[in-house]
Amino acid sequence: MKILSLLAAGLLLAGTVGVAASGAATEGTGATAPTADAMIAGSVHGWEWPLSPKPGVARPFDPPLKPWMSGHRGVDLRAAVGAPVLAPEAGTVSFVGTVVDRQVLTLDHGNGLRSTFEPVSSSLEPGSRVTKGQVLGSLDPGHCGPAACLHWGVRQGEVYLNPLSFVMDLRPSVLLPLRDAQGVYGSGVFGSGVYGSGIAGLGAGAPRHWWSPP
Numbered sequence: 001m002k003i004l005s006l007l008a009a010g011l012l013l014a015g016t017v018g019v020a021a022s023g024a025a026t027e028g029t030g031a032t033a034p035t036a037d038a039m040i041a042g043s044v045h046g047w048e049w050p051l052s053p054k055p056g057v058a059r060p061f062d063p064p065l066k067p068w069m070s071g072h073r074g075v076d077l078r079a080a081v082g083a084p085v086l087a088p089e090a091g092t093v094s095f096v097g098t099v100v101d102r103q104v105l106t107l108d109h110g111n112g113l114r115s116t117f118e119p120v121s122s123s124l125e126p127g128s129r130v131t132k133g134q135v136l137g138s139l140d141p142g143h144c145g146p147a148a149c150l151h152w153g154v155r156q157g158e159v160y161l162n163p164l165s166f167v168m169d170l171r172p173s174v175l176l177p178l179r180d181a182q183g184v185y186g187s188g189v190f191g192s193g194v195y196g197s198g199i200a201g202l203g204a205g206a207p208r209h210w211w212s213p214p
Contacts, residue, residue, distance in 0.1 A: 047088040047166040048133055050117060050152055051079050058149045061162040073160040074116070074153030081148045083139045085120050088152075088166065093128040093136075102142055115163070116153040119143055 049055065059076040091107035094114065098104070102119035107130065109115065122137030130136065143149050154163045 048086065049077075049167050050086050050088045050115075050136075051077055051083060051150060052086060055079055055150075057164070058144055058147070061160075061164065063160050063162075067158075074151050075163050076144055076149040076151050078144075078147070078149050079139050081139055081141045083148075083150075084135045085117055085122075085137050085139055085150060087130045087132055087134045087136055088115060088163075090132050091115070091130060093124045093126050093130065096122055096124055096126060103137075103140055105136055107136075112155075112157045114155050116151075116155075118151050120150070 055077040057075055058078045059072055061075050062072040064070060064073075085105075087107060089107075089109050091109040093105065094108040095104065095106040099118070103121050104116060104118040105120045105122050105124070106114055106116045117136065119140035119142045120137040121140050124130070124136060139148060139150055141148050143151055152163045154161045154166060
């Protein structure tokens, strides 16, 4: 029991340090940390793709380590010029206009959540309400070089999120031990000894299976 108590205390300390480090990473940057709801967006929101049929990804989400550093704050989705761009979720048009050299449209989905699309030509005006799946406009050329693509970005406040997490489940699969006839994992508590021995303390030789989130 003493070993279990020490292990629990160690895990609690590691979690506390992790939370403090996470807070320090955003302190002084002006960025708002994403909510738990946004972090598990794929399982909560159930958005639709902004293109139909489901597009290929030309360039994935690759956020910078710091707000002022370079990175890819969204995803590029392959599509043909003129393809209809759809609202992945209901919202209100908050911006339509030219940014630098391309047409940009932004949707406000409420609770600080916004999605941006470019380059898109649209007849909508700021303040227009749109429903999920409604046509926002059409894809213009000019992004991804000679091959056309749609740049889609999602923000929670000032924090950029991976748009794919709103249309796909990106949570990793987890390796779990199989229960035996007595309903325990291996022998003893999670295997032999304290949480067993072997991979992740699941008990040496304990049968395992892969679990993926529903």
